[in-house]
Amino acid sequence: MLRFMNVIEIFSSIDGEGSRQGFLTTFLRLYDCNIRCSYCDTKYSYGPDSVYKEMFVQEVADTIESLGNHRITITGGEPLLQEREVIALIDELTRRSESSESCVSEREDEIYSHDTMPYDFNIETNGTIVPSFQRDNVWFTYDYKTPSSLAEKSMNLDIFKAATERDLIKFVVGTPEDLDCMRHILAAHMTEAHIYVSPVWGQIEATSIIEYMKAHNLQNVRFQLQIHKFIWDPDAKGV
Numbered sequence: 001m002l003r004f005m006n007v008i009e010i011f012s013s014i015d016g017e018g019s020r021q022g023f024l025t026t027f028l029r030l031y032d033c034n035i036r037c038s039y040c041d042t043k044y045s046y047g048p049d050s051v052y053k054e055m056f057v058q059e060v061a062d063t064i065e066s067l068g069n070h071r072i073t074i075t076g077g078e079p080l081l082q083e084r085e086v087i088a089l090i091d092e093l094t095r096r097s098e099s100s101e102s103c104v105s106e107r108e109d110e111i112y113s114h115d116t117m118p119y120d121f122n123i124e125t126n127g128t129i130v131p132s133f134q135r136d137n138v139w140f141t142y143d144y145k146t147p148s149s150l151a152e153k154s155m156n157l158d159i160f161k162a163a164t165e166r167d168l169i170k171f172v173v174g175t176p177e178d179l180d181c182m183r184h185i186l187a188a189h190m191t192e193a194h195i196y197v198s199p200v201w202g203q204i205e206a207t208s209i210i211e212y213m214k215a216h217n218l219q220n221v222r223f224q225l226q227i228h229k230f231i232w233d234p235d236a237k238g239v
């Protein structure tokens, strides 16, 4: 069945954050979001004034294929608002890469070369939705929106149970109250996911987050800066 997706942008860059920070990655940014964070850095991705393109899943797969990266991040907005299309896209790309692998099966050395690695999908989701699917080549980065986002009431606490050891849960913090919130939430909710903390750009000193981690002995929380905001203009699109 032909499905189309509402696409804001597709681009190749280095991943600016998370466990694959610094690796070449193709980004698919999908239209629309179900919350409105106070500090949102992609306001162009949602709402009636947003410019998006309707693209068939096949066309999106063609574009992603042409960019040549095997690491793919599907972000937004909130990508799980188009979950059926996201699943169709992942299955389409996976099918294409498996059939191209079988074509070169006589040259096994090339199958595992860097050019022919299978796709690996990260879905950057905002913590309001528990995904209804899983695949071997898909993992999730869930945000937990702390009080200064003004979106905390929309968080779905089931993400802590749903997340596996392949997934990340990222606390985006802008105030000392946000740090206390992170600590209390982590104490109350067991999870197998890796825990990351990142500052809201321009709102809190990195050093105060690190001092907080030391003061509260947060051994399993990983501090990270979004490096794309240092490399390019923090408001730049498509990077």
Ligand SMILES: Nc1nc2[nH]cc(C(=O)O)c2c(=O)[nH]1
Pocket (backbone or CB within 6 Å): 013, 014, 015, 016, 017, 027, 073, 075, 076, 124, 228, 239
């Ligand atoms: N370079 C780069 N890395 C990113 N990692 C996550 C991003 C996102 O917008 O979700 C992002 C982004 O927009 N750009």
Ligand code: SF4
Pocket (backbone or CB within 6 Å): 033, 034, 035, 036, 037, 039, 040, 041, 042, 043, 045, 076, 077, 078, 126
């Ligand atoms: S979830 Fe992401 S895209 Fe949606 S408002 Fe918050 S920061 Fe912006």
Ligand SMILES: [Mg+2]
Pocket (backbone or CB within 6 Å): 075, 076, 124
């Ligand atoms: Mg994001």
